[in-house]
Amino acid sequence: MKPGDARAADRRRMVDEQLVHRGIRDARVLAAMSGLAREMFVPAALAALAYDDRALPVAQGQTISQPWMVARMLELAELEPVHRVLEIGTGTGYQTALLALLAAEVCSVERLPALASAAARRLETLGLPGRLRLHVGDGSLGWREFAPYARVVAAAAAPVVPRALLDQLADGGLLVIPVGGAELQRLEVWRRTGTRFDRAAYGDCSFVPMIGSGAWAEEPPHN
Numbered sequence: 767m768k769p770g771d772a773r774a775a776d777r778r779r780m781v782d783e784q785l786v787h788r789g790i791r792d793a794r795v796l797a798a799m800s801g802l803a804r805e806m807f808v809p810a811a812l813a814a815l816a817y818d819d820r821a822l823p824v825a826q827g828q829t830i831s832q833p834w835m836v837a838r839m840l841e842l843a844e845l846e847p848v849h850r851v852l853e854i855g856t857g858t859g860y861q862t863a864l865l866a867l868l869a870a871e872v873c874s875v876e877r878l879p880a881l882a883s884a885a886a887r888r889l890e891t892l893g894l895p896g897r898l899r900l901h902v903g904d905g906s907l908g909w910r911e912f913a914p915y916a917r918v919v920a921a922a923a924a925p926v927v928p929r930a931l932l933d934q935l936a937d938g939g940l941l942v943i944p945v946g947g948a949e950l951q952r953l954e955v956w957r958r959t960g961t962r963f964d965r966a967a968y969g970d971c972s973f974v975p976m977i978g979s980g981a982w983a984e985e986p987p988h989n
């Protein structure tokens with residue numbers, strides 16, 4: 767246990783009970799999540815809940831995803847240390863930090879400036895191995911400047927898969943994205959082979975909406 771790592775036991779329990787026992791097998795994902803202090807990314811008042819088995823509210827009406835869902839997305843992304851990854855929805859920066867532990871380069875886009883700058887401050891203090899680029903903008907359009915990406919991971923849900931995210935995938939690349947309605951979506955994985963795209967679906971999930979010109983035009987109606 768690192769000095770001052772008061773929540774190491776909570777973190778170990780989270781990895782065992784929520785991830786390993788529920789089928790997460792990717793050893794690199796498990797190692798990254800075992801080593802990263804999630805309490806750094808949640809509001810101070812919720813630090814005691816940082817390892818709970820659920821999403822938590824963060825600033826600006828957004829959420830930090832449930833640990834299991836983060837692990838599932840990272841596992842489905844089949845990340846390799848050489849990859850350049852595009853992330854849509856930096857949010858708190860928790861998943862961004864994990865991506866920077868698992869891949870060579872992370873380009874992350876966040877729509878809300880206040881979240882992006884708070885995430886940038888946190889990520890700076892961590893001294894992560896992967897190269898990190900953060901951008902404030904509409905991630906439903908991808909981030910053309912650094913395309914193509916070996917992997918694209920979207921942490922916000924779209925009504926249909928944004929065309930730009932498929933276009934910016936490298937040949938052989940994978941896109942992991944929640945697709946569906948405002949409340950409930952399916953986690954989808956798209957694989958690009960040349961000009962062909964194959965889709966697989968992996969169960970239900972519930973993410974905040976991706977708001978932008980390639981996704982929801984504004985907050986979707988809640989029923």
Ligand code: SAH
Nearest residue numbers: 855857858860861876877905921976977978
């Ligand atoms: N994985 C993040 C959770 C992010 S929640 C974490 O661990 O904290 C989803 C984020 O996507 C929110 O911060 C939201 O503001 C952002 N978002 C929504 N639409 C977006 C868009 N079009 N482009 C970029 N970010 C977007």
